[in-house]
Amino acid sequence: MKKFASLFLSLALLFSFVTNIQAEAKPISVWIDGEQVQLGENQPTMEKGTILVPAKTVLQKLDFQVNWDQKNKVISGKKQGLTLLFQIDNLGAMANETEIGLLAAPKVVKGTVYIPLRTVSEAAGYEITWNKEQRSVSLKENEPSKGFLWKVEKDGSTVYLLGSIHIANKAMYPLRSEIQKAYDASDYLVVEADISKMNDEKVQKQVLDLSVLKDNTTLKDHISADSYKKLGEILKENGLPENTLDTYKPWSVSSTVDYLSSAKEGYDSGIGIDAHFLQQSLENKKPILELESIEYQLNMFNNFSDKLQEEMLKGSIENYFAEVSGIEDLTKMWVTGNEEQLLELTKSASSNAELNKALLTDRNAPMVEKITGYLNDTTKKTYFVVVGAAHMLGENGIVPLLEKKGFTVVRQ
Known part of the structure; x- marks a missing residue:
């Protein structure tokens, strides 16, 4: 009996070993x-x-x-x-x-x-x-992102309006086929600013020229001691000296902190919605038009009041340390194409009069004039316009302003 048991055990061990080998193979x-x-x-x-x-x-x-x-x-x-x-x-x-x-x-x-x-x-x-x-x-x-897409037509001319998010993560892709088809059918890509030029020497010089303090002050002179201390913690956490940004204006520092926040959560401007289509246009040699320019946007931030710049930086710092960042909700809003949430987001931006005027009111009207020009183009071309989603709705949004001009704007 012992001999049989020993044999059984040996066989069991042997076949167990063989089974493992077969599984691995x-x-x-x-x-x-x-x-x-x-x-x-x-x-x-x-x-x-x-x-x-x-x-x-x-x-x-x-x-x-x-x-x-x-x-x-x-x-x-x-x-x-x-x-x-x-x-x-x-x-x-x-x-x-x-x-x-x-x-x-x-x-x-x-x-x-x-x-x-x-x-x-x-x-x-x-x-x-x-x-x-x-x-x-x-x-x-993955389920395709719905996004925010509208279509406007006039006498053979067509404008597609895509509300963008300038930073994204991989979860925002793929986009639903209607968005890609609208881009493919277009003769022009139109963006707020052609960010593919950001590495140009001339543009880099403009960025540096507007970002740096030139009045013999440092960042400490423009923000609270508490904000400066927390900023130092952020920089240290990212392997940078705590005084790295001392020579920069608060609006520029705010942008840097926002970048660090988004990168920490897996977001990247390099795969943002506008960057996604800019990459396609550069590869396919589709003409690229701008509603504004990088220089215009830099000057807009640079002209913010000292108070607003400090508030922006404070908000960016708070967002960096927040347990739950609003960027996740922003992404979900875009993926699901929730128009109610987009309208609510737009209204929240209007709570600060200076910010609302600079970011939305003063920019939307000129954008609408350019879009109107595309629709009045007698050559009957198709334009694929990609602008920040917050520009689309609200009292002074691009969609309502076009409707006031008599155009029919249809959500796709």
């Missing part, structure tokens, strides 16, 4: 929207917990156009304004202008390029899940 399967991707001999591999998949097959399955640059060892995929770049043995990928760190580098296996699946899926707007028991990875396309 089981190929990883890839599923996209419930359909298994047939990969043939080019099976996925796992490195450092990262699943690598044959790039061309998977990218094409996700509707990307694929290109291989043999000289630079770079494989790229393009899809509706999104360009992904992966370089062999490089731990940094690019999603449009944004660099993404990788845990495992792309590589070539038996002549086939392999890339990290998670990076591709999340950038393309898919949710990815891993089933350890089945060794299967599933991609499910």
